[in-house]
Amino acid sequence: MTSDLDIARAATLRPMPEIAAKLDIPEDALIPYGRDKAKLEAEFVAGLDGRETGKLILVTAISPTPAGEGKTTTTVGLGDGLSRIGKRAAICLREASLGPNFGMKGGAAGGGYAQVVPMESMNLHFTGDFHAVGAAHNLLAAMIDNHIHWGNALEIDARRITWRRVLDMNDRALRDIVVSLGGVSNGFPRQTGFDITVASEVMACLCLSRDLTDLQERLGRIVVAYRRDRSPVTCAEIGADGAMAVLLKEALQPNLVQTLEGTPAFVHGGPFANIAHGCNSVIATQSALKLADYVVTEAGFGADLGAEKFFDIKCRKAGLTPSAAVVVATVRALKMNGGVAKADLGAEDVAAVEAGCANLNRHIANMKKFGVPVVVAINRFTADTEDEIAAVRAAAEAQGVEAVLCTHWSEGGAGAEALAEKIVALTERPSQFAPLYPDDMPLIEKIETIATRIYHASDVYADQKILNQLRDWEAAGYGNLPICVAKTQYSFSADPTLRGAPSGHTLPIREVRLSAGAGFVVVICGEIMTMPGLPRHPAAETIGLDADCRITGLF
């Protein structure tokens, strides 16, 4: 079998000016990064402002399972499919985090014949954006401890510093550390830790900013610590926002690459999908919408988390109007949602598919609550039987939604032409998009709205301390922020073992965090790991160079 890497390496990439020309981007608006990557110059991006806006299509999915759904593959395939039927299309994806690639093999952007290239660079340093985010984040951290070291004029309570440090590396040893040991010249010892770079609020700020000025303002609003009287200390008070914006100036410019079939691909930004909103940058999406007639993008995890945050955080705040949503499903993943174990996925099991469709149906119904037209993409695997596929189609049709069979993994854009045609038809009428809750709803009611309407929970559990914290933030002027729920992606509930479409559960809030710069309140329900560890035998042990200095073991 031909591997993703073999396919990617066999591809002949088109010169970047040729890719740009498909969207009428002049060559002098491109800043090259290597031969197969470019950034769009900030001035060019700013100049797009007055233009008409294309149609925005969100690719989301049923609740994920270890069987795999293929959201990125479908995003790429749909983009290529739209190009093939003569539409001016672009796709928007997140950048990959470097660190995790050295833990588990993986990484690739898409798969089979629906990939974005250059694959190796995208899974390593790419255009350096994440390193810039890390540098900006850690500059702020250094300035906080430095401020305290030199006299603490802001009266920061060193026990209440919420700003940690970041590295783009899976390093469990850094989760929980004590810093500033070693005596007077090294500052005041205190407990803190590192998160992985994609968990940085700087990353979320970068991804929600309209431009560099907006970015600096967001950075300035980040709450980094509290005083003894519980009043917040911001990044702007530390004086780090300007220097951080300088460090992020290049990183904010959207990256342009290409699919295997030459569709322009904006790959930019990569916030965590749990404690952040999990979508590519607003600036890339906005630019793509001004340049293309159809822009296909994806959100992290299943639709309960990814699509909800895409709509309620990104679209709400950036003023985006999504024209359609694609819910990706596979027969295999539906079977797992229907109770089949991974080892037993080989055998036909129409009943399990039907049972698993409860999960699909719930996601379809949820999308409709945002006023967005829906289509289901069945990402076909070779072993899927006709009867299993028919079961998925029937389930979708019962809700008035079409399920389109897609074979982009094995056939590229040609395998997603039918989906592309459906999207064109579906987006002819203007979207009735509206967020799920209004800005001015109290924070706890926003949480309850998401829990009951999207997760089908019967109630939300939050202790008094959490309720008080939410009220304090409302009093401090943060009450109009949207909610960013961090919970397991494997279930509508907070219990990862409850597959399918559970109802009547309680959503237990463990902790709430304020991301005042990014502009949301994070509601943590369950264990959320913000610094992964390496497995017993990390992929790094087998990653290396062959005799021709080509990279091996990374994919």
Added chain:
Amino acid sequence: MTSDLDIARAATLRPMPEIAAKLDIPEDALIPYGRDKAKLEAEFVAGLDGRETGKLILVTAISPTPAGEGKTTTTVGLGDGLSRIGKRAAICLREASLGPNFGMKGGAAGGGYAQVVPMESMNLHFTGDFHAVGAAHNLLAAMIDNHIHWGNALEIDARRITWRRVLDMNDRALRDIVVSLGGVSNGFPRQTGFDITVASEVMACLCLSRDLTDLQERLGRIVVAYRRDRSPVTCAEIGADGAMAVLLKEALQPNLVQTLEGTPAFVHGGPFANIAHGCNSVIATQSALKLADYVVTEAGFGADLGAEKFFDIKCRKAGLTPSAAVVVATVRALKMNGGVAKADLGAEDVAAVEAGCANLNRHIANMKKFGVPVVVAINRFTADTEDEIAAVRAAAEAQGVEAVLCTHWSEGGAGAEALAEKIVALTERPSQFAPLYPDDMPLIEKIETIATRIYHASDVYADQKILNQLRDWEAAGYGNLPICVAKTQYSFSADPTLRGAPSGHTLPIREVRLSAGAGFVVVICGEIMTMPGLPRHPAAETIGLDADCRITGLF
């Protein structure tokens, strides 16, 4: 007065293919990074192997003072001067570290009309090389703690892990830390710390490697820890060398930029000048020598440290033969070496210049010990008087060396034409270069040789523990490595207040460290800071963006 930044911003940069063409580098050997930076493709670099080698000129200096000497400025000026008199010239410099720019204002590569551009990028992320070094370094660190977490099959003594972590940030809070707190899932708590990225042995390995294979072998040899029986544990045993080489694959390709006058400038690598050898990469220097007839490069600190390490580590190990050395001096710095305080530098003081020339004379005599022809470059300041300059000329001439007055700071390459002519004349005869000591001399004798012959110390003090350590390393096969002394740059002695040309002092060895991957033994004499801190009012507080989003406050 026009600032360095104003001059750099007013410059019209030539397209990179035009710069490359000056050295007959074909456009397809260039990998663009932004518009004004490029890397030379590894295949092209490898193909240079059989070519003839140009002449290598080292720019070094008298013992540095707060008055400033202008080594980088002279390197740039001489390169431009050689270009102006019709020679095919290139310069080789180190990359700048990002972190320190947020502490103290500064950074610029050169100054006045003798600068390398693009200045802003060179003082920020440049081509991402240092971020790659940091990622490779920290991957190894994560894998060490991960190895212990999963059972410690290599029987590493967790108290004897010498491999720390790195960040390109001035962050004193990270100097001395305890990691792996928080319980079973986070590993075994232990004390460690972070250094700044330029202090990483990975950086030294990158800078001393011939090619990617050599780099991976060096990385594999790095000693990261010891067992209870004191036997070393290497990076290769951890299994990180392959993945680290993958992370450094792009970074190893030399960077090409340009001077204000369009002379090709290779700016690549940047190891610390104290615990490492302080020169740009071997691969950049070798490439430049195959492409240009004259290659001007510089080494860190004064000639006692920088030039000695350049000759005894870089040239010895890379098989380079330097054709000449330029010792840069300023009247101001000579006055300070002659006992004048910085505040009193404004007044003419010929006697102080003459006294300070003891320092210059010592450095000149030292260069001759390596068999390298010497010229003195007087980097002129406006306030220098004719009599003061005459005193410098006389001192040099008394040693049979010419001192050439240079005005490249205010006039660019035209101000260094006389120096360039002198260099051409001086390098007509083949160099008699030889390192100071043979490979097979015992380590302690190598140290004594440097101390007595270069520093004019009367003896070396090392306690029994250090002597035993050196003998252990000799027994383990590391006896043939050269020595890398880390001591103050302000004096020939280990006492920074002893300016001029002190003799008869004792060189006290505080600690010795093995850099088995880079290939040298570090001898630490005095306090060496490998993680700087931020000052009370860091430059970061005033670094920002103006209304046109241009960077302010960085220079």
